[in-house]
Amino acid sequence: ANEEFTGNLKHHLSELFDKSLKLTVPDVAGVEPLVAASAPEKPGDYQCNNAMSLWSMIKGKGTQFKGPPAVGQALTKNLPTSEMVESCSVAGPGFINVVLSANWMAKRVENMLINGIDTWAPxxxxxxxxxxFSSPNIAKEMHVGHLRSTIIGDTLARMLEFSKVEVLRRNHVGDWGTQFGMLIEYLFEKFPDTDSVTESAIGDLQTFYKASKAKFDEDPDFKEKAQQAVVRLQGGDPIYRNAWAKICEISRTEFAKVYQRLKVDLEEKGESFYNPHIPNVIKELDSKGLVKESEGARVIFLEGFTIPLMVVKSDGGYNYASTDLTALWYRLNEEKAEWIIYVTDVGQQQHFNMFFKAARKAGWLPASDKAYPKVDHVGFGLVLGEDGKRFRTRSSEVVRLVDLLDEAKSRSKTALIERGKDKEWTPEELDKTAEAVGYGAVKYADLKNNRTTNYTFSFDQMLNDKGNTAVYLLYAHARISSIISKSGKDIDELKKTGNIALDLAEERALALHLLQFAETVEEACNNLLPSVLCEYLYTLSDRFTTFYSNCQVNGSPEETSRLLLCEATAIVMRKCFHLLGLTPVYKI
Ligand code: ARG
Incomplete structure (x- = not known):
């Protein structure tokens, strides 16, 4: 069975216990094996917790067993022999503690070193x-909420890509709202010669947006013209389309600066893209009897919601929901996506729940939200300032993301210079490291929190080189790399010829954690929770520190084995960095 081993210990053990369950209680069907990694202070490496619940299913029904511990004993006895399992013991009310074979674990790590970490992908x-994900609104602010969406969405995409899923990374930009009427009209007023307008002439689109909004609010003539502009734009008038395209282009250039700094790939398919398909989709929903008239608007009533989902406004225009229903239809039917993941703040949860429900009613999605094709709304909390309020600048403006990233980089550069690195490194090295550390710190500080909670943005905290920060983790990896290079050994050669021995508790604990990478990524990916991977990475660096402070590597009799453990740790760390969108550094 070892040939089929996917690197996932939990799966492998579950399969063994599944066989044992079928042998032990052949009459009881449909019992899933309950296998979980044990807490570090517990006697075994894994636990199987089926005995107790099984007992409650079979007691009083003429079973041969005398109680849950006896069920546990039988499950243990019927466990197929496997090189993986060293021993099993039943404790307390029937918990089965499984101790893995150190030799087997060592072989699995060796195997990864030879065949690559992709063999551990879910x-x-x-x-x-x-x-x-990301999906900011044109001409409006790309704020820290969009930054969260960009960072979290990129990680989820990376985890799926690692799992060999083809990912369509979609930037669903808001490029089709009624705000364009006033923007275009304002553009015409400020720049009668629209074609020659450049980005620098408009300057800051935010300021432009604010100015046009102010005019819209105080000048009834302008308001009237702006409203007509929307009609012309949506009717396809080339002059208006042109102006619209210009404004979008300027925004796009701004957004691209953020994506480029963060090294995030996105393909823009904005709201406007779906617009031509909306009438057909509404027609289809209508033909299924879902669309009703309500106060001049057209809506879908949904059980469990106090308000209906509006799909056509009373003026005949479309809205956020009509666009999202159409985008979903497109993604399912034209793009044949089987899993569609939306990353926005939790404030939009109701919107998603409603149009998901409408799609189920229309039969586009299966009734069960666990079945594929599947949709998930990945909601996240607010970014708070250190004052506990929404994150703003001192003059309570929205923080410009480019400024924020620039500051992260410059602070991390200052820290490197304080440590004298400007004297040791070339200016390029200094710059690259400052970027890796600075941007990495921003990303990691976001990802390590359970995404649904609010988190406090603090440069001091995230750039601290101690504690659960990107800085600490990137440095830990650099230290491991330098242990390996200082050994003077050809590590690729060692991988082929050397063996790993897990004799000491610290070596064993490190190897076990390395092997738990596969099930951790799988969990993070299934539950769309990057924080699970961050926690794993932090623990890994902790296990490594314990190992390294107790086990001499270079110059010891166990040097080869221990260097291979160092290398395996570095590989797993780098894969975690990759999945979290961090760039590893090799020197500190
Ligand atoms: N543009 C929206 C906003 O800034 C986010 C769009 C999210 N994606 C979607 N398909 N609704 O809030």
Whole structure:
């Protein structure tokens, strides 16, 4: 069975216990093996917790067993022999503690070193997924909420890509709202010669947006013209389309600066893209009897919601929901996506719940939200300032993301210079490291929190080189790399010829954690929770520190084995960095 081993200890053990369950209680069907990694202070490496619940299913029904511990004993006895399992013991009310074979674990790590970490990737049951993330609104602020969406969405996309899922990374930008009427009209007023308008002439689109909004609010003539502009734009008037395209282009250039700094890939398919398809989709929903008239508007009533979902406004225009229903239809039917993931703040949860429900009613999605094709709304909390309020600048403006990233980089550069690195490194090295550390710190500080909670943005905290920060983790990896290079050994050669021995508790604990990478990524990916991977990475660096402070590597009799453990740790750390969108550094 070792040939089929996917690197996932939990799966492998579950399969063994599944066989044992079928042998032990052949009459009881449909019992899933309950296998979980044990807490570090517990006697075994894994636990199987089926005995107690099984007992409650079979007691009083003429079973041969005398109680849950006896069920546990039988499950243990019927466990197929496997090189993986060293021993099993039943404790307390029937917990089965499984101790893994150190020799087997060592072989699995050696195997990864030879065949690569991709052999530890999860395999979700989908071929193609859409991750809809970042998705700022044109001409409006790209704020820290969009930064969260960009960072979280990129990680989810990376985890799926690692799992060999084709990911359509979609930037669902807001490029089709009624705000364009006033923007275009304002553009015409400020720049009668629209074609020659450049980005620098408009300057800051935010300021431009504010100015046009102010005019819209105080000048009834302008308001009237702006409203007509929307009609012309949506009617396809080339002059208005042109002006619209210009404004979008300027925004796009701004957004691109953020994506480029963060090294995030996105393909823009904005709201406007779906607009031509909306009438057909509404027609289809209508033909299924879902669309009703309500106060001049057209709506879909949904059980469990106090308000209906509006799909056509009373003036005949479309809205956020009509666009999202159409985008979903497109992604399912035209793009054949089997998993569609939306990353926005939790404030939009109701919107998603409602149009998901409408799609189920229309039969586009299966009734169960666990079945594929599947949709998920990945909601996240607010970014707070150190004053506990919404994160703003001192003059309570929205923080410009480019400024924020620039500051992260310059602070980390200052810290490197304080440590004298400007004297040791070339200016390029200094700059690259400052970027890796600065941007990495921003990303990691976001990702390590359970995404649904609010988190406090603090440069001091995230750039601290101690504690659970990107800085600490990137440095830990650099230290491991330098242990390996200082050994003077050809590590690629060692991988082929050397062996790992896990004799000491610290070596064993490190190897076990390395092997738990596969099930951790799988969990993070299934539950769309990057924080699970961050926690794993932090623990890994902790296990490594314990190992390294107790086990001499270079110059010891166990040097080869321990260097291989160092290398395996570095590989797993780098894969975690990759999945979290961090760039590893090799020197500190
Ligand atoms: N543009 C929206 C906003 O800034 C986010 C769009 C999210 N994606 C979607 N398909 N609704 O809030």
């Amino acid at each position: 395999s979700p049951p989908v071929k193609r997924a859409v991750v809809d």
